[in-house]
Each structure stands twice: as C-alpha cells, then as structure tokens.
Amino acid sequence: MTQVFNFGAGPAMLPIPVMQKVQQEFLDYRGMGASIIEISHRSKDFDEVINQTDALLAELANIPDNYKILYVHGGAQMQFSAVPMNLIGRKAARKAAYVESGNFAKLAQKEAVRYGDVSVVASSEASNYDYIPEFRIESVGEDTSYIHITSNNTIYGTRWQQFPDTGEIPLVADMTSELLSRKIDISQFGIIFAGLQKNLGPAGLACVIIREDLLDYALPETPNLLNYKTYADKHSLANTNNTFAIYMMRLVLEWLKDQGGVDAIETQNEHKASILYNIIDNSEFYVGVAQTAHRSTMNVPFNLANDDLLGDFLEQALANGLYALKGHRNVGGARASIYNAMPVTGCEALAEFMQEFERTNS
Numbered sequence: 001m002t003q004v005f006n007f008g009a010g011p012a013m014l015p016i017p018v019m020q021k022v023q024q025e026f027l028d029y030r031g032m033g034a035s036i037i038e039i040s041h042r043s044k045d046f047d048e049v050i051n052q053t054d055a056l057l058a059e060l061a062n063i064p065d066n067y068k069i070l071y072v073h074g075g076a077q078m079q080f081s082a083v084p085m086n087l088i089g090r091k092a093a094r095k096a097a098y099v100e101s102g103n104f105a106k107l108a109q110k111e112a113v114r115y116g117d118v119s120v121v122a123s124s125e126a127s128n129y130d131y132i133p134e135f136r137i138e139s140v141g142e143d144t145s146y147i148h149i150t151s152n153n154t155i156y157g158t159r160w161q162q163f164p165d166t167g168e169i170p171l172v173a174d175m176t177s178e179l180l181s182r183k184i185d186i187s188q189f190g191i192i193f194a195g196l197q198k199n200l201g202p203a204g205l206a207c208v209i210i211r212e213d214l215l216d217y218a219l220p221e222t223p224n225l226l227n228y229k230t231y232a233d234k235h236s237l238a239n240t241n242n243t244f245a246i247y248m249m250r251l252v253l254e255w256l257k258d259q260g261g262v263d264a265i266e267t268q269n270e271h272k273a274s275i276l277y278n279i280i281d282n283s284e285f286y287v288g289v290a291q292t293a294h295r296s297t298m299n300v301p302f303n304l305a306n307d308d309l310l311g312d313f314l315e316q317a318l319a320n321g322l323y324a325l326k327g328h329r330n331v332g333g334a335r336a337s338i339y340n341a342m343p344v345t346g347c348e349a350l351a352e353f354m355q356e357f358e359r360t361n362s
C-alpha cells in the first residue's frame with residue numbers, strides 16, 4: 001500500500017498507530033475472543049472503555065469538575081437542534097444570539113430559529129466569511145439564554161484567536177474542527193460540542209462538554225435522545241450508543257497523550273500551519289482565503305491566482321500522494337485540512353509540491 005497524505009476536511013486523517021491498533025484488536029479485543037464492536041454497551045469491558053475515554057478527555061482538555069462529558073448521536077449538526085432545545089428555555093424570553101462566521105454558524109442559527117427569538121449579532125457574510133466578525137456583548141440583552149459561536153470555521157480557514165467574555169450568559173461553541181488542537185479554557189464556555197470526525201475519531205457521533213447547571217432547561221418537547229440530561233444521567237447509555245466510535249476516540253486520546261498532550265500538539269500545529277502560510281505569503285501565485293489575523297491552524301484554504309490551473313494542481317497533487325485538496329464549493333480553490341493526525345512531513349510534502357508547481361507553471 002502507498003499511503004497518501006489525506007488533507008480532507010472530514011472524515012479526516014486519523015493517526016496511523018490508532019488504525020493499526022484497531023486492526024490488531026478487531027477480531028479479538030484484548031484476549032476476550034470477541035470484537036469490541038460486537039459486545040454489549042452495558043458490558044464491563046465497554047464500561048472501562050467509556051470511563052477511560054472520559055478520563056482522558058478530562059485530562060487532555062483540562063475540564064473542570066463541574067462539567068459533564070456526553071457522547072451524543074447524530075454528529076455536529078444534530079447539536080444545532082439539541083443546543084436550542086436544551087438551552088433556549090433558560091430565560092423566559094427564549095432569546096439566543098448567534099455570531100455568523102461561516103456556513104456552519106449560519107446553519108446552526110437557521111435551526112435555532114424554530115425554538116425561539118434568535119438573532120444574528122455579528123456577521124462576516126458580506127466578505128464571504130474571510131474573518132471573524134467583531135462581537136460586542138453590549139449588543140445582547142441580559143434576557144438572552146445563550147450566545148453561539150463556531151470557534152474554527154472549517155470551510156473558510158478562520159478561527160477565534162480569543163474568545164469573548166459573555167459574563168453570565170453561557171457561551172456555546174461549535175469546536176468540531178479544532179477541539180484538542182490548542183489549549184482552551186473550558187470554564188469560559190457553557191457548552192462545547194464537536195463532531196468526532198476531525199480530531200477525535202470516526203464520523204456520526206458528537207462529544208458534548210456541558211456545565212452541569214445548564215442541564216435543567218430542556219424544552220418539554222425535547223426528544224429524550226436529544227436531551228443532554230438523559231445523556232448526563234445515563235452516562236450516554238440511555239440506548240445503544242456508537243460503542244465503536246467511543247472506543248476509537250479513546251485510542252485517539254491515548255495517542256494524543258503519547259504525543260505530549262494538547263500543549264505539544266498545539267506547538268506542532270502552529271509549525272505545520274506556518275509551513276503552508278509561508279508559501280502562500282511569499283508568493284503571488286497562491287492567494288490565501290482568510291485574513292491573516294484570523295487564520296486557522298487546522299484548515300488552510302487558498303486559491304491559485306490563475307484559477308485555470310486549479311484542475312492541474314489538484315490532479316498533480318494527487319499523483320504525488322497529496323489527497324483531497326479540493327476546496328469547499330463556497331470558496332473554490334484548494335484547502336489543506338491539517339488536523340492533529342497530519343504529520344509535519346505531510347505539510348512539508350505539500351509545501352514542496354506547491355513550490356515545484358509554481359516553478360513549472362509561472
């Protein structure tokens with residue numbers, strides 16, 4: 001097999017040692033003569049898996065004791081419904097404020113509109129989301145139940161460099177494309193959610209980190225399996241959960257711990273991103289999408305000054321083992337998603353290819 005460097009935005013590259021471990025344990029999970037994928041979610045072996053996943057996540061993300069970790073069905077977009085259903089009832093006015101910094105922020109806001117009085121308090125839509133719009137807490141009334149942001153905008157390659165202080169109003173963050181890629185002060189947030197498929201494991205499940213005092217506000221019509229309290233009370237096992245995804249998440253977290261944890265991976269992520277941004281900044285052939293001060297370390301979208309060359313660029317990149325570099329349709333061009341599992345050598349290989357392509361096509 002010739003391994004490619006997978007720059008896809010998600011499902012995304014997973015650490016090779018994790019996939020090797022899955023392969024090695026698949027038929028016979030730690031000598032029990034059965035696979036983890038076929039044993040009960042209520043067995044003691046799975047209990048150990050979920051407990052260890054909790055413990056590792058709490059340790060790596062430095063989660064305070066007054067937060068619960070939940071594993072919730074349906075991926076990240078399901079949380080676009082779950083968040084308002086669980087939290088918009090915190091205040092009688094049923095108000096929520098959304099910062100529109102990208103397509104996923106917009107989808108989240110559109111979903112929330114069904115449940116209350118939802119406003120967009122800042123937006124960068126007019127410039128196709130190439131920066132994080134400025135948010136002013138004064139624009140939000142005290143009767144607001146929560147404020148929603150997308151911490152890293154996967155499509156546009158922007159991220160919040162610093163998070164807003166929202167005082168008593170809970171800050172809710174979609175961290176799907178960056179949880180555990182940099183140090184975050186969890187106590188600044190009421191709820192953090194992330195689909196697993198970038199930095200945490202396979203697609204289809206979301207991890208939710210919620211402050212305990214926010215578990216009691218679900219609207220009466222909230223389905224049981226979208227109610228965060230159900231997950232908190234039943235340790236995410238009210239019904240048969242995606243045990244295999246949780247098992248893989250544990251392996252990814254073990255891998256991250258072996259890498260030196262979030263501190264070490266953050267330093268490496270900054271280095272990886274700088275390898276690509278250096279090429280973009282020192283060239284007129286490539287044009288970065290995001291405004292410099294707002295750039296992400298996880299997603300690096302860029303255009304070719306001559307868009308006619310894009311097809312050749314992508315084709316030759318693939319021939320060189322650089323997979324899934326096509327940009328999202330909302331932006332066009334190319335995008336390198338360089339999550340935790342992307343090694344430095346992957347970014348170096350891409351940088352080398354970009355220079356060579358520029359040399360032969362200028």
Ligand SMILES: Cc1ncc(COP(=O)(O)O)c(C=O)c1O
Nearest residue numbers: 010075076077104154176177195
């Ligand atoms: C920031 C962000 N939010 C939400 C989603 C949607 O995730 P899902 O497909 O798990 O619903 C994505 C997917 O790429 C994302 O990048």
